Amino acid sequence: MKYIIIFLLSTTGIEEIRMKTPDCNKLAESWRQVNTTYYSEINEDPKLQGNYIPDGRLLVGYMCE
Numbered sequence: 001m002k003y004i005i006i007f008l009l010s011t012t013g014i015e016e017i018r019m020k021t022p023d024c025n026k027l028a029e030s031w032r033q034v035n036t037t038y039y040s041e042i043n044e045d046p047k048l049q050g051n052y053i054p055d056g057r058l059l060v061g062y063m064c065e
Helices: 024-035
Strands: 002-010 013-021 037-039 050-052 058-064
Touching: 002 024, 013 024, 024 058
Parallel strands: none
Antiparallel strands: 002 013, 002 058, 037 050, 050 058
16 A cells, blocks of 8 residues: 655645555545646736645645655
8 A cells, every 4th residue: 555645835834645545646636636726826926826725725746655
């Protein structure tokens, strides 16, 4: 069994969500689709583009372990 570690950026720094999974890449993509919304800009600032979860944390990426 592998672990997926999802990295989120918040006002306090990088946070991690860890989950067991048999297929890391499939779970990561599914998690992104269900839990995030993509914004091309925030407050007319394109530098703030990205996938955000509802509480405002930015999805940075994921890692399989």
